[in-house]
Amino acid sequence: MSKRKLSRQQRWRIEKVQAERARRADRRDSQDSDKLAAGEYGPEQNGRVVAHFGRTLDVRPDEGGTAVRCHLRANLEGLVTGDRVIWRAAHDARDGVVVARGERTSVLERPDPRGQLKPVAANIDQILIVFAVEPAPHANLIDRYLVAAEATGIAPALVLNKIDLLPEQGGELRALLARYEGLGYPVVTTTTEREGGLADLYARLSGRTSVFVGQSGVGKSSLIDRLLPDEALRIGALSEDSRKGRHTTTTARLYDLPAADAGTPDEAGSGELIDSPGIREFGLIHLDEQQVTEGFIEFRDVLGRCRFRDCRHRQEPGCALLAAVERGEIHPERFASFRRIVESLETS
Ligand SMILES: Nc1nc2c(ncn2[C@@H]2O[C@H](COP(=O)(O)OP(=O)(O)OP(=O)(O)O)[C@@H](O)[C@H]2O)c(=O)[nH]1
Numbered sequence: 001m002s003k004r005k006l007s008r009q010q011r012w013r014i015e016k017v018q019a020e021r022a023r024r025a026d027r028r029d030s031q032d033s034d035k036l037a038a039g040e041y042g043p044e045q046n047g048r049v050v051a052h053f054g055r056t057l058d059v060r061p062d063e064g065g066t067a068v069r070c071h072l073r074a075n076l077e078g079l080v081t082g083d084r085v086i087w088r089a090a091h092d093a094r095d096g097v098v099v100a101r102g103e104r105t106s107v108l109e110r111p112d113p114r115g116q117l118k119p120v121a122a123n124i125d126q127i128l129i130v131f132a133v134e135p136a137p138h139a140n141l142i143d144r145y146l147v148a149a150e151a152t153g154i155a156p157a158l159v160l161n162k163i164d165l166l167p168e169q170g171g172e173l174r175a176l177l178a179r180y181e182g183l184g185y186p187v188v189t190t191t192t193e194r195e196g197g198l199a200d201l202y203a204r205l206s207g208r209t210s211v212f213v214g215q216s217g218v219g220k221s222s223l224i225d226r227l228l229p230d231e232a233l234r235i236g237a238l239s240e241d242s243r244k245g246r247h248t249t250t251t252a253r254l255y256d257l258p259a260a261d262a263g264t265p266d267e268a269g270s271g272e273l274i275d276s277p278g279i280r281e282f283g284l285i286h287l288d289e290q291q292v293t294e295g296f297i298e299f300r301d302v303l304g305r306c307r308f309r310d311c312r313h314r315q316e317p318g319c320a321l322l323a324a325v326e327r328g329e330i331h332p333e334r335f336a337s338f339r340r341i342v343e344s345l346e347t348s
């Protein structure tokens with residue numbers, strides 16, 4: 001793109017706006033410091049970010065209650081939904097200030113418009129890769145999602161939805177599922193068309209913070225609608241302020257899942273869901289060849305045993321991966337998937 005020439009006046013205006021913004025942030029921070037010093041904020045509390053909009057966040061107190069609109073100390077950057085924070089409530093209890101971020105157990109990143117990876121959500125325990133009887137899944141696409149999930153260090157699990165459309169015998173899909181279960185991935189099946197069709201999913205979600213990803217049309221929205229049936233529940237996690245609709249951005253949000261059917265012991269501890277349109281599309285991010293290779297978990301035992309240290313597992317003599325495919329220890333379709341994904345890196 002050719003550099004757009006800005007007139008001197010435009011440049012001056014932009015600088016002025018930026019200077020004003022910086023001044024406002026400084027002022028706010030020194031006001032915070034004054035207020036903190038003057039004891040206008042209550043004691044430190046733990047909380048979790050349930051939504052974020054630039055420099056303001058909604059924080060859910062660990063002790064319970066609705067989320068509180070908070071702003072950030074100027075020295076805190078890059079907080080995202082799911083972050084654990086230490087915050088202090090203003091004495092009028094209407095808002096608060098976040099003073100520190102807790103350590104993250106995991107972070108999900110996506111490229112920004114300039115291609116730089118930016119965190120979008122933190123402290124996620126599992127990535128639920130949704131696929132469906134219709135549209136029929138390509139094993140290659142499932143592998144693509146699995147590899148992307150493995151690269152984040154967050155545990156993936158597979159959700160096969162629309163099993164009401166499954167042929168009597170289960171067809172090829174059952175075999176596909178067995179393959180992934182054989183690799184150690186949890187697999188649950190669901191249908192939004194039958195009462196109790198989400199029982200296995202509830203058990204999977206229980207006690208964890210999850211995100212749903214997957215191809216268009218597999219039923220992510222339908223599943224989430226069923227899990228959060230109440231519109232009020234969906235917005236319940238948000239503070240009064242953000243309900244006014246000032247923020248229509250596509251920020252990630254953290255939801256508390258209500259327990260399925262109270263009374264069934266398994267389903268008692270409900271779990272949490274972080275969702276945004278951007279997160280749902282996760283999986284098609286750029287990876288490098290090493291990430292792809294290591295993303296095939298059954299390769300891990302074999303990697304490093306090839307004769308050549310820089311083996312790319314094509315037709316090199318003494319390739320341990322090719323030998324494992326020969327012996328039937330690595331499924332030929334998984335290996336073909338690996339090859340296809342690596343080739344797609346080369347052409348993109
Ligand atoms: N038969 C059947 N249809 C379902 C099931 N779940 C969802 N659908 C239908 O599948 C279609 C797609 O569902 P969505 O929930 O919009 O899928 P999505 O994954 O959110 O799709 P995007 O919004 O494009 O990402 C809709 O027509 C749903 O009614 C199911 O369990 N069984």
Ligand SMILES: [Zn+2]
Pocket residue numbers: 306311312313314316318319320321322
């Ligand atoms: Zn090799």
